[in-house]
Amino acid sequence: MGGTMDGTKQQRRGNTRQRIQDVALELFAEQGYEKTSLREIAERLDVTKAALYYHFKTKEEIIVSLFEDLTQPIEELIEWGRRQPHTLETKQEIVRRYGQALAGAAPLFRFMQENQATVRELRIGDTFKDRMTGLRDIIIDPDASLTDQVRCISALFTLHAGMFVMRDLEGDPEDKRKAVLEVAIDLVTQAHQGGRTA
């Protein structure tokens, strides 16, 4: 009552919306979307379930908002990619940047990878698929051999796998990141040259 907070309820400066997103993403990534209840989120925040509804109209809107906030870099990457010439350098740069974008929103992508069935039914599903298709079309040469097309997709998947599956591979994280990137770039490079050499 007057003056500074007493700490009982940690800083409530109106950042509640943000805090909800943080906790939600953490729990969604850890337990899955359906197994995470609003009650659980609310409890962690020491807030009522009803409070969540002040900030988000539905449970789905929480995940959608996360998706929209966190995946903009990828949107921009695609935008950028579309305007570039389809050279090898461009492709390699795309892979590099995509790797960074994934790392920048790791929990979200972990969530999306581990909850594909859920994501597909959510509103995000289609949007996300569109983006992936967009990316693909940039690095895939339409008249490349099937094998090379697969290589490109495999490159993207390697990046994804790099984030989550390879956590239990031993080695320095930074080294692993580099190794993953190298393999991915290798794949698009092979794919790019495939057309010309074979």
Place this chain on the structure above:
Amino acid sequence: MGGTMDGTKQQRRGNTRQRIQDVALELFAEQGYEKTSLREIAERLDVTKAALYYHFKTKEEIIVSLFEDLTQPIEELIEWGRRQPHTLETKQEIVRRYGQALAGAAPLFRFMQENQATVRELRIGDTFKDRMTGLRDIIIDPDASLTDQVRCISALFTLHAGMFVMRDLEGDPEDKRKAVLEVAIDLVTQAHQGGRTA
């Protein structure tokens, strides 16, 4: 009463357990584990929920039984792999056979890929992880460079991706299968030679 059934209740010869598994897997793969209710499964089979409980003790046991039934070929593959010398040929053969095994239980693996968050919490989770680790240890040379290790994992992932993600890639399914296999084999081959050449 003599002769064939009248069709109202299709053949109830004792294949109910099997039919439950079939329908369950279909729905689990399509909608996810948590979003598929036992009521839904029962309705599709024109049977009561309680009937499911005659054949399976819990919902989890249904998916576990599917896992155990359909995953044995992979178990055997690992067994076989362990007894082979770690030659390039062995590795390539592992990849080939793993591809086949995946194809042989496609719906289950699609389910597991798209419901990782769920699977992790289920009893299957650990078993599955162990198997993947087992496979990895066979095709990965322990003293290979990190990059080559990533290549091997990427090969396995490419096979997985091949099953599900690449469905919307245009082209003859059989051709796609071959292309996927080629890329995967390529990756382990590069990884294998990496140590010797680099």
Place this chain on the structure above:
Amino acid sequence: MGGTMDGTKQQRRGNTRQRIQDVALELFAEQGYEKTSLREIAERLDVTKAALYYHFKTKEEIIVSLFEDLTQPIEELIEWGRRQPHTLETKQEIVRRYGQALAGAAPLFRFMQENQATVRELRIGDTFKDRMTGLRDIIIDPDASLTDQVRCISALFTLHAGMFVMRDLEGDPEDKRKAVLEVAIDLVTQAHQGGRTA
């Protein structure tokens, strides 16, 4: 096939009905009637639930049959008591014999004491109440003071308590039995003399 049993299924000479009763009583006394399911009984006997229904029409009939089989001595005791003169000796003898009867069917009475709410709703309820009333009327003098009437009921209750509550009192069981009996007899004796002395 032919000759003696092999022991896998212990003696099944047609005593199944009896075995059901035994196991049922044990479980009913231990866990209560409602918390004991037919599945549980069947499993303990290594038999199907359906088999129970060959021997008993309903779950209730199992407990009813136990009641009828095991409480006959008390029925007879009442019969006997009714024909005796209402002397002190008779009353004392009733108490003594009732104590024995309780001991002879301890698990059943433990069950009835600990599941009164259930028993009341079962068909047994009334029968049992009738018997208790019968007993009471024998040892209670209709024109005794209220206090002496209470003494008589208290005597009966002391016997009941003696069976179950006093199990955790230390001391030799046989000694405890005697002590309980002594107190009960004391109570009816006081009650009997009350009328004459007060």
Place this chain on the structure above:
Amino acid sequence: MGGTMDGTKQQRRGNTRQRIQDVALELFAEQGYEKTSLREIAERLDVTKAALYYHFKTKEEIIVSLFEDLTQPIEELIEWGRRQPHTLETKQEIVRRYGQALAGAAPLFRFMQENQATVRELRIGDTFKDRMTGLRDIIIDPDASLTDQVRCISALFTLHAGMFVMRDLEGDPEDKRKAVLEVAIDLVTQAHQGGRTA
């Protein structure tokens, strides 16, 4: 909107928790714990089952809360008893007060008496047993004869029986209460003097 409620939904001022407890205790005492479903309780209150779960986390918590709320006088009685000298007067006073405490929470104790099997499995079970043991230790002389120990327990049991079994004894309730108390006090008195006189 201003003034009194319209009666459709009787006063919902926040006394719902209390109303749940009241109805629950009534039904539990009448039909037993397991045979009373939450649906039944909810219906009587003209409320949804889910509403019960807003106020109590589980069904068990309802009975536990009743136990904790209603049983405090006995807790205090024991506390008080422990601090008194072990004189005859103290023992008699304990019996008197215990009788009052029982009367003050008659429905709860009726429930506990008639659902012992259930209570034993509930969290309350042990707590209750501890209290009874506490009471016992106050009125029982450790070096009294077994017979006198039984007398003390019998006294307590007489009080219990007085509440429930003797309802169908004819006579004025108040007179019956007095008679029961007299017998109980008599028993502890005999027990107390037993050591000195016998």
Place this chain on the structure above:
DNA sequence: CATGAATGAGGGTTCATTCAT
């Protein structure tokens, strides 16, 4: 901004019971 109280729909699970074989 947020809570307290409640709802309706549905979840998985268990039960006593039935009946053809």
Place this chain on the structure above:
DNA sequence: TATGAATGAACCCTCATTCAT
């Protein structure tokens, strides 16, 4: 004698959501 398969009703419980305050 007993089993295998199934049912219908009920169970406790949890969820996302609503709304007056």
